[in-house]
Amino acid sequence: xxxxxxxxxxxFPPITxxxxxxxxxxxxxxxxxAAYLPHQAPLVLPTxxxxxxxxxxLAAVAMVTQLGDFAWDRFFQVSGWALVAYLVIAGMIEFVxxxxxxxxxxxxxxxxxxxxxxxDIPIVLGFSVARHQEVAxxxxx
Amino acid sequence: xxxAIRETRHSSASATVAGSASPAxxxxxxxxxxxxxxxxxxxxxxAIVGNWLWALDFIHVAGGGLWTGIDLFVGLVxxxxxxxxxxxxxxxxxxRFMPKMVLIMPTLVVLTLASGLQLARELGDLAVPYPQHWWxxxxxxxVGVMAVIALGLLEPANLAxxxxxxxxxPNGLLIAKLMRxxxxxxxxxxxxxxxxxxxxxxIATW
Numbered sequence: 001x002x003x004x005x006x007x008x009x010x011x012f013p014p015i016t017x018x019x020x021x022x023x024x025x026x027x028x029x030x031x032x033x034a035a036y037l038p039h040q041a042p043l044v045l046p047t048x049x050x051x052x053x054x055x056x057x058l059a060a061v062a063m064v065t066q067l068g069d070f071a072w073d074r075f076f077q078v079s080g081w082a083l084v085a086y087l088v089i090a091g092m093i094e095f096v097x098x099x100x101x102x103x104x105x106x107x108x109x110x111x112x113x114x115x116x117x118x119x120d121i122p123i124v125l126g127f128s129v130a131r132h133q134e135v136a137x138x139x140x141x
Numbered sequence: 142x143x144x145a146i147r148e149t150r151h152s153s154a155s156a157t158v159a160g161s162a163s164p165a166x167x168x169x170x171x172x173x174x175x176x177x178x179x180x181x182x183x184x185x186x187x188a189i190v191g192n193w194l195w196a197l198d199f200i201h202v203a204g205g206g207l208w209t210g211i212d213l214f215v216g217l218v219x220x221x222x223x224x225x226x227x228x229x230x231x232x233x234x235x236x237r238f239m240p241k242m243v244l245i246m247p248t249l250v251v252l253t254l255a256s257g258l259q260l261a262r263e264l265g266d267l268a269v270p271y272p273q274h275w276w277x278x279x280x281x282x283x284v285g286v287m288a289v290i291a292l293g294l295l296e297p298a299n300l301a302x303x304x305x306x307x308x309x310x311p312n313g314l315l316i317a318k319l320m321r322x323x324x325x326x327x328x329x330x331x332x333x334x335x336x337x338x339x340x341x342x343x344i345a346t347w
Contacts, residue, residue, distance in 0.1 A: 020293035128297030
């Protein structure tokens, strides 16, 4: 076919799937909360959804840390800049929430949602790029 | 199968183009666009803080129109065209097209969603009772699904293609595979944008 791939062909744990599932859970929680606006939603269900999202995020992070030989420089390069970008976006949304007088448990829950959102995406982006990069120190790839 | 045959047929050309793709010239994020993004986001924050209805309306309508239009155009018009291109042509196209999308789409999404929520709040649309409120809930669900697809599948594929193009010998097959994912997901979000158009038209004519 084409030139031999410079990308390592190895099996990876389901990091993308786990991080995207985390994203889906927190977005579902956010939709539930938004559906009740301008009134406050019951917080039990969204708290559960966001908690599942947080657990899945931690699982994705744990899987990333276990990777061993990996294009870490590229991962941190992409994840770092993505983190900056999505922290700015999350910060702006948080700012709007505060401006709109969101307070108390609802604000705490939405802040946690934004934090998970801002951490999930850099992991997905960084891993998606780095998995196709050559590992300089690995003679087997 | 047809794809495999087509890609085999273009394999030698792929290596040639891959070699001439000038990896050093492939830009992941067009720096020149960052001030425009910053200006647009600053304008949006000012509009929200100042509750400028005209500006919120402008940002939401213009941003949403562009977001919807680009999604539909890429998913339903550009996508199928790219799908029929040779691998070298896809590589050439991606190297010029994808960096723009890295900046344009997230910016449009943030502008549209933030201004839309604030606009709905200011105009009292959020306070409408059920069953009308279901239209709002439907819009949240559509946007949520699109966000997961865009952030979890489309954007990672986009970035992975760009970084592959920066290699001295880009893998044409990997790029084709990632581009297919980009095109399919753009098609799905494009179709969902039709639902958005219906919902927003309904909400705007209450």
